[in-house]
Amino acid sequence: MHPELFSIGDFTVHTYGFMIMIGATLGYFYMSITVKRDLGITSDKIQNLAILIILAAFVGGKVFFYFEDPGYYFGTPSNMFKGFRTGFVFYGSLLFAIPTVIWYFRKQKWPVWPMLDRIAITGCIIHMFGRMGCFFAGCCHGLPTESFLGVTYTDPASQAEPLNVALHPTQLYEVTWIAIVLVVLIMMKRHKRFDGQLFFVYIILYSIGRGVIEIFRGDVRRGFIIDGILSHSQLISLVVITVAVISMLILRKKKSAN
Structure with a gap:
């Protein structure tokens, strides 16, 4: 596709980073507007929250990415800095960001579960644009396909492999x-039965979809637990779904008892 949006001299704007910026901006505005309206939280506090999320997501995404091939990255540490601006695992970002935001919510004495419900919708907004960035960059690509849905990458700067072959998008x-x-979260928002429900629904639904989509993924460097059968991300999806379902049932029971 178009991994580089445009260049001015030696300065290049990469489409992946540009899409992330759009998603983060939209997510920030959604979060700022809703928490100020509903909870009276000022935008400067949300700015601090956004910075923490970005840092946690960056570190978590990189850590999980390195563990996809630990011998390559930890055996030769200099490899960690190759393509440093790319190469992230969403689950790593998510699993690092969640405890970070919970810590910040408690530090600010904000209601944790209502805030996590808003984080769920914000996360969807940012993630959608992030995956669009992946599409333009060619990373996270699919297997070769003869389907009419296939997309062919030809740009040498693309991360897709192989080039000039139709791949599952x-x-x-x-x-x-x-x-x-x-859409499901927005529809549920006015009718949720307890605070925290949207957050768990987001985690569960995303993990289900991610586990299925992994079947069509073709970037083998993400690694497998069982070669060709169960990828790292699919295993994480199963664990996350299990923990989220149990946690949601416990939370719902506690809310019903109050």
Whole structure:
């Protein structure tokens, strides 16, 4: 596709980073507007929250990415800095960001579960644009396909492999699934039974979709627990779904008892 949006001299704007910036901006405005309206939280506090999320997501995404091939990265530490601006695992970002935001919510004495419900919708917005960035960059691509849905990458700067072969646009599959999850969350928002429900629904639905989409992924460097059968991300999806379902049932029971 178009991994580089444009260049001015030696300065290049990469489409992946540009899409992330759009998603983060929209997510920030959604969060700022809703928490100020509903909870009276000022925008400067949300700015601090946004910075923490970005840092946690960056570190978590990189850590999980390095563990996909620990021998390559930890055996030769200099490899960690190759393509440093790319190469992230969403689950790593998510699993690092969640405890970070919970800590910040408690520090600010904000209601944790209502805030996590808003984080769920914000996360969908940012993630959709992030996966669009992946589509343009060619990362997170699918297997070769003869389907009419196939997308062929020809730009040498693209991360897709192989070039000039139709591949499943797994990035767009995920964009579509996240958009569906976002619509579900928005529809549930006014009718949720307890605070925290949207957050757990987001986690569960996303993980289900991610586990299925992994079947069509072709970037083998993400690694497998069982070669060709169960990828790292699918295992994480199963664990996350299990923990989220149990946690949601416990939370719902506690809310019903009060």
